Amino acid sequence: MLQKPGALAEVIMNPQEELQAIYYQDEKMRRFQQLYPELLVLDATYSLNDLRMPLYVLLVVDGNGESQPVGLWLVANKECETIAALMDIFVGENNAADIHCVMADEIMERQVAEKLPNAVLQIACGKMSITSQQRLAVLNLFSKMVYAKTEETYEEQYSTLKELGLPQVTRYIDSKWHGLKA
Incomplete structure (x- = not known):
């Protein structure tokens, strides 16, 4: 090393x-x-x-x-x-x-x-009882939300996140992140 x-x-x-x-x-x-x-x-x-x-x-x-x-x-x-x-x-x-x-x-x-x-x-999302594939999808969407250049792009990614059908993740994002966006 x-x-x-x-x-x-x-x-x-x-x-x-x-x-x-x-x-x-x-x-x-x-x-x-x-x-x-x-x-x-x-x-x-x-x-x-x-x-x-x-x-x-x-x-x-x-x-x-x-x-x-x-x-x-x-x-x-x-x-x-x-x-x-x-x-x-x-x-x-x-x-x-x-x-x-x-x-x-x-x-x-x-x-x-x-x-x-x-x-x-x-x-981490791993503590929310989701599969590793779901976790990767959430992290990918979350990254896109964090780096969204426009409000419209952010909202598109947020909608896609909600469509995953993972209410525990959506609740977490809503309570910890969604209301904080600038």
Whole structure:
């Protein structure tokens, strides 16, 4: 991992010298974070390795509405201290002041509030009992809504979102986002 120019890999250990987490970000990831910092998505994937350690993928949404990875966290546990240490590295390596919204699990609430004071935490759609295919469709539409250049485009994407027939998602968007549009 460190063979890539500009790559950063940090190992986090506890006082007993046991592995807690590995942080990774390369130059390309850092560049995407600099270009598209407004929305940061943190999502964990499980069972990708023999140790069954969750892999957190940190994503931003680019100008084409596509997600781009901006960091990877391999974690042995989700303890507050471990997540806080990973967030400290991320904040230290990136311009965190420009992050306005974080979409993540509820477990991140305290760390987001402490480490990214300019950001609002939105709970990830994965906690709404929807399929992965529905989740991707929601994220795609949500990205288009966030980056809509006109009110008309926003409303078209919002209508498409409602047509998905996911009332729990629509209620969430209505209560947390729809009324905030500028």
